[in-house]
Amino acid sequence: MSAQRGFPAAEFGARLERAQRQMAAAGLDLLLLTTEPDVRYFSGFLTQFWQSPTRPWFLLVPAEGKPVAVIPGIGAPAMERTWIEDIRTWASPNPADEGLSLLAETVRELAGEAPRIGIPSGPETHLRLPLAEYDRLRGLLGGATFRDDAGIVRALRIVKSEAEIAKIGTACEIVSGVFEDWSGWLAPGMSEREIFRRFKIACLEAGADDVSYLVGGAGPDGYGDIISPPSEREVQDGDVLILDTGTLYDGYFCDFDRNYAIGVPSDAVARAYRTVFAATEAGLEAARPGATCADLFNAMAGVLSADGAGAGNVGRIGHGLGTVLTEWPSITASDRTELVPGMVLTLEPGLEYAPGLMMVHEENIVIRDGGAELLTRRAPRDIPVVT
Numbered sequence: 001m002s003a004q005r006g007f008p009a010a011e012f013g014a015r016l017e018r019a020q021r022q023m024a025a026a027g028l029d030l031l032l033l034t035t036e037p038d039v040r041y042f043s044g045f046l047t048q049f050w051q052s053p054t055r056p057w058f059l060l061v062p063a064e065g066k067p068v069a070v071i072p073g074i075g076a077p078a079m080e081r082t083w084i085e086d087i088r089t090w091a092s093p094n095p096a097d098e099g100l101s102l103l104a105e106t107v108r109e110l111a112g113e114a115p116r117i118g119i120p121s122g123p124e125t126h127l128r129l130p131l132a133e134y135d136r137l138r139g140l141l142g143g144a145t146f147r148d149d150a151g152i153v154r155a156l157r158i159v160k161s162e163a164e165i166a167k168i169g170t171a172c173e174i175v176s177g178v179f180e181d182w183s184g185w186l187a188p189g190m191s192e193r194e195i196f197r198r199f200k201i202a203c204l205e206a207g208a209d210d211v212s213y214l215v216g217g218a219g220p221d222g223y224g225d226i227i228s229p230p231s232e233r234e235v236q237d238g239d240v241l242i243l244d245t246g247t248l249y250d251g252y253f254c255d256f257d258r259n260y261a262i263g264v265p266s267d268a269v270a271r272a273y274r275t276v277f278a279a280t281e282a283g284l285e286a287a288r289p290g291a292t293c294a295d296l297f298n299a300m301a302g303v304l305s306a307d308g309a310g311a312g313n314v315g316r317i318g319h320g321l322g323t324v325l326t327e328w329p330s331i332t333a334s335d336r337t338e339l340v341p342g343m344v345l346t347l348e349p350g351l352e353y354a355p356g357l358m359m360v361h362e363e364n365i366v367i368r369d370g371g372a373e374l375l376t377r378r379a380p381r382d383i384p385v386v387t
Contacts (some may be wrong), residue, residue, distance in 0.1 A: 003166035005250045009083040026150040028118040029111040031061035033369035034128045037323040044082040055092045062110045070103045118149030141159035159342040169375045171254035176377035178202045179258040192230035214247030222357030237263030246325040256362040261383045273383040276361035279303040279349035289370035294333035300349040318348045343367045
């Protein structure tokens with residue numbers, strides 16, 4: 001069953017209440033939000049128009065009261081369908097004043113002449129505002145103090161509500177079914193480009209909103225590159241194919257992969273697949289409240305190293321997941337982020353089993369009081385064989 005689309009106003013009210021409580025503790029008068037996932041988290045404003053870099057968008061979270069949107073006029077109808085009531089607009093594009101004077105006026109109205117403004121500025125954040133425009137805004141608000149948001153937004157977004165988890169779970173269910181029904185989109189002799197195209201179509205037909213991320217590759221006895229676009233090369237006996245997708249349902253991503261052997265796999269391929277499967281099992285067992293991301297890394301890396309392999313060259317073996325394909329935290333040996341119920345993560349162990357040849361496996365989980373709950377349907381224990 002698909003998760004209900006959208007959120008009730010009470011969901012946004014609860015997010016706002018938690019943010020304002022933490023703002024008071026951190027001594028902040030306003031949060032200034034400028035990126036799609038942060039604006040959407042507090043407003044519900046869902047649109048693909050963010051792919052256009054022409055216009056800036058602003059959402060102000062005050063110490064009291066509901067958020068205020070300061071946005072280009074073209075976005076007003078979509079924002080009016082959210083729970084946001086105070087929507088202020090300007091005619092854009094307008095390079096001479098791209099909403100900054102209206103934003104400054106609104107800041108002063110909400111928080112006075114000397115507000116303490118928090119902006120998310122930790123790892124995996126960006127401002128989405130030209131440096132010159134940011135300098136101009138600071139000039140317009142000469143009495144304001146701009147500072148880091150004390151990690152408030154990240155702390156809120158890292159723990160998902162049940163409604164958010166249901167959306168990620170729906171995306172996982174849709175794509176799990178497509179992966180399992182591989183005979184409908186995969187056969188020897190097809191080109192990588194055709195496989196990618198047919199896979200995306202299958203996901204859309206199964207109920208996904210978009211397949212905005214699909215990477216992978218295939219090669220004789222394995223693959224070494226899993227982030228480049230597909231080629232016209234035809235898959236053939238002896239190949240190993242991986243597809244890794246971030247597919248969307250109502251603004252929330254799944255992110256997992258599946259591997260396929262074209263014809264009977266070699267012993268090295270079969271063994272590498274079983275190793276990453278076992279590493280994922282170790283991650284599932286270790287993913288409990290109170291553990292850290294480093295604990296997860298060590299559990300999975302221990303299985304890889306016991307089989308004579310390292311933890312691959314991607315720098316981590318999993319990450320957070322939600323409104324962005326990859327979110328904080330990272331599953332690395334040095335990440336001490338503590339796992340708490342409601343966190344959604346990927347487990348993504350990978351290894352190099354021969355020079356230049358990789359095997360990567362990925363599942364999506366949510367942390368519960370009793371441990372990890374799979375959101376994806378578990379991959380087969382042995383690599384599927386396509387004939």
